[in-house]
Amino acid sequence: MKVKDKTVTLSVIKADIGGYVGHSSSHPEILALANERLAQAKKTKKLFDFHVTSCGDDLELIMTHDQGEDSKIIHKLAWDTFYAGTELAKKLKLYGAGQDMLSDAFSGNVKGMGPGVAEMEIIERKSEPIIVFMADKTAPGAWNFPLYKMFADPFNTIGLIIDPSMHDGFKFEIHDIKKDRNFTLSCPEEMYDLLALIGSSEDYIIKSIHKKDGTIAAVSSTQKLALIAGRYVGKDDPVCIVRGQSGLPAIGEILEPFTFPHLVSGWMRGSHYGPLMPCSQKTANPSRFDGPPRVIAYGFQVSNGMLVGPRDMFDDPSFDYARDWANNVAYFMRTHGPFEPHRLPSGEMEYTTLPEVLKRLKIK
């Protein structure tokens, strides 16, 4: 760690390199391999610390280091780990082995090559609580609703009203992922403009959130696999890092939006709307109709670059009701079968396998 300024970079890099069984979960041998690889990197001081986990069929590498964001060294470490994992996945004939490895050769940064990335360089505070959210069977737009609630909605985050250090609000960086444009909107002043954009969560995605003094508060992965590959290769299954407390939303305010299992795109064949179910890591194995979509939340105290944790934050009975609600909504949505609005609208089906079927129809 750069002791002088206590600078540490958090990198969460993830990929689906093979499912066990089908797309439902991850094989323990893959996790063991990733653990071994990153332990080696910690030994050789490439990393301060790491934690390996999975959310459904996605392998999640949570790392701390002093190389900054977009570091070739760290991205190569992640890429090589996924590559070795893919070889093992192929040996075990796991399903969709190497699914998110869209290229054969590493070119310096995993962005645009398949894996999802969320990174933030921080100056470690006196105490540094963070939450890493990881989702399966959904797209990066899934974070828009909860991030808005955490950082802009006083009905969720009472701190926006009663904590003088939060009262000024936050700045949201929005990516228009289809047109490659960015916007920065300040809340509460530009709240309506913000909502005008992020309500379209397939197009506009919250990339990062800062305090007005420039302090980084949250960052998400915005990679859209289909846009990278030009065809359907599974959903993006995004990740997001949020810092908490002391002038930022409290941990309880960060988790609160997930008590409402809002509808997100993804689920079976990446082609359906379904409720985002908050669950513990060990129950994040989407089986029903390859879903419903899951989110897990790992809490850490970052201490001199070390990841003290994780605490599995949704492993708590206070989220039981949200899970029951999600199951109810899952039944309701499933009963529509192949009809909208359970199935995505046709515009969003562009990057699924449906166009292939429609092409054949034309020939007939």
Ligand code: F6R
């Ligand atoms: C969703 C997902 C799965 C698959 C489905 C069909 O993100 O990955 O729902 O789309 O299991 O998979 P294939 O076409 O490989 O049989």
Ligand code: MG
């Ligand atoms: Mg998969």
Ligand code: MG
């Ligand atoms: Mg997945």
